[in-house]
Amino acid sequence: MSEIRIENKKQNTVNFYYAGFFIRLLAFCIDMAVTSSLANIVKNFIGEDYQIINNISLYGIIFWLICLLYFTLMTYFNNGQTLGKMITDIRVIPTKSEKLTFGQVVSRETFGRYVQNKFLFLYLLVAFVPKKQSLMDMICDTVVVKNSAYEYYLASK
Template structure:
């Protein structure tokens, strides 16, 4: 498009050229990246490592204190001091590690992490619900751990209700997504939004 100034000179404008007949229409395709969720086996092996770490810490820290105090470490009653202290230690480990690091030591080894579905920072209520109530339910009814295999995004029951997901760090899945705006390609191979 040319513009004539007051002196009679023609200048081309910076606007794209308007063409009456476009060659074809195309949709703009954008790549969208989503973090990869972690399946059953990695989570299972991380849990085994975490349980071994908690057992080792109990054996190193708590059991000697009970021996010194001459308290029983073999009592299996739910209200026995060793059961209460072990439960506090076990759930405290998962709650504190998840809150402050987003992952336990077992998850760190495998490069997996807990995060909210929308990517916000984990708050105390989410962590306590997931790691205390959800873990207690899963430990009581162990078969519920298998839900990770069948649930979308490999969510456990606790993840589902706490709106969390376990992701693999620095691993993304690429998905193609069509943008809502189509573009027209004219005879000069210039792309301009269609109206």
């Protein structure tokens, strides 16, 4: 069990279990299966795939938009959880406030995914950093924790 300081009105130090690399990878794989399924449904309605600009296809743009909307909206409106995170019992929480801000979620899920997908080795930071944070978790002041411990914290407030 590790400690994370959530700065609230009472200035409590709360103990959480951080979500490690492999559980986060499993959640991501589940989420990618969901987004791929949604994109394939849309692709079936559109029919033929078209090349729009220099090897960028219509399907590629649709898939990118679905991923962007899915990860951003699910994380924000489900209090830090996507379907993959729900299944694996983890969630994203802020380290310096009670609730994720829309700016944190957008930064983490758009800019963060773009940068980390260009430099895949950055995902490995999760395995070596004490709080098991990715680069974007560090920049956006977020951390991924086991959901059951977080819900216990919320119930005890």
